[in-house]
Amino acid sequence: MAYAIGLCVDEGYLVPALTTITSLADTLPPRERKDVAIRVLTLDMTRSHAETMADFVRQVGFGSFDLRWCTPSQAALMVDDSYISVTTYLRFHFTPHFVGREYLIYVDADTQALGDIAAPLDDLEPGRLGVVQDEFIPTVGVSEALPGLVEARPEFRGRTYYNAGMLWAPTRMLAEVRKGIEQAMKWGSSHIFHNDQDALNLWLLTTSAAQQVNGAFNQFELSRFLxxxxxxxxxxxxxxxxxxxxxxxxxxxPHKPWQASCPATEDVIRYRAHLTRTMRQVHRLGDLSIEVPEGRR
Incomplete structure (x- = not known):
């Protein structure tokens, strides 16, 4: 099954994105890895860092890489921006031509792959978007997500609310996803708090496009919060x-595993091992301008 892994990366998240790619490479045997494409959308990455990223992806064994600079929709609304940038909206700007594969798996850059993230594609129905229920906000109307929506549309109360950090999509439906979310941001802008994630959920509430994926494929690291x-x-x-x-x-x-201030939980320690390997590889490529970020995105 031909698929590409997509990431949205700004300069502040370059090292985390490379670390995520390292973890993804570890989950695939070398022969399978060569068949997987990596596709990146960015708002502000420098050309030299883009070249380093391309070299890095080839070094870890993925068979195809492409990167494109683009800007989010003018309708993109940033409300919760304490540690998130508008780059997060780029996840809706992948196109079939750019992806060049039958399926796209979108992956947030603050993740660590531990297994085969392509497995949900085996059960993905035509015209459906694979999504995982959010662990913190499982249903609509129980938190600050989508403020005022259930008062205006009470029929949405209790419906499943999804996390946008992992998405599985047939590339032929990417235009439909983008158009639907553009429309949702226009009619539902007053209900957006969690930025692109709320926009995604606004659209999914008005369609039958969502196909729920097992939570193991987007599981939150909780120990840091404790x-x-x-x-x-x-x-x-x-x-x-x-x-x-x-x-x-x-x-x-806000507590990211690459930050020295982040509690050293078991998952954070495992992440930092990937981070160390990633930085070692980056330095082998000769790019000493790339550093581990400490502050906000």
Missing amino acids: EFGDWVSRVVHRPASTTASAKLVHFVG
Whole structure:
């Protein structure tokens, strides 16, 4: 099954994106890795860093790489911007021609792959977008997500709310996704708080395009949050340490594993091992201008 892995990367997330690519490479045997394409959309990456990224992707064994500079839609609305940039909206700008494969798997750059993230493609129905239910906001109307929506549209209360950090899509439906989200951002702009994720959910609530994927393919790393309080135990109904069965761990929230201030949980330690290998490879390529970020995106 021909697929590409897509990432949206700005200068602040270059090293995390490369680390995610390292982890993705580790999940695939070399022969399979050569058949997988990496596709990157960026708003501000320098050309020298883009060249380094291309070299890096080839070095770790992926068979195809392409990068494109683009800008988000003018309708893109940033409300929750404490550690997120408008680059996050680029996930809706992949095109079939650019992807060049039958399927696109979109991956957030603050993730670590632990298993085969392409497995959900085996069950993906035509015209459906694979998405995972959000662990912090499982349903519409229970948090600050989509403010005011259930008051205006009570029929949406209790519907599934999805995380935008992993998406599985047939490339032939990418134009439909982009158009639908453009329309959702126009009629539902007053209900957006979590930026592109709320925009995605606005669209999915009005279509039958969502196909739920097992949570193991986008599982939140929770132990970091417990270092600052126990609220996560009241929200997520699974033990915080249970990422052993995860196919992909997602480091949501402001405490990122590449930051020295992030609590050194088991998953963070494992991530930092990938980070060390990644930086070693970057330096072998001769680009000493790339550094591990510490501040906000």
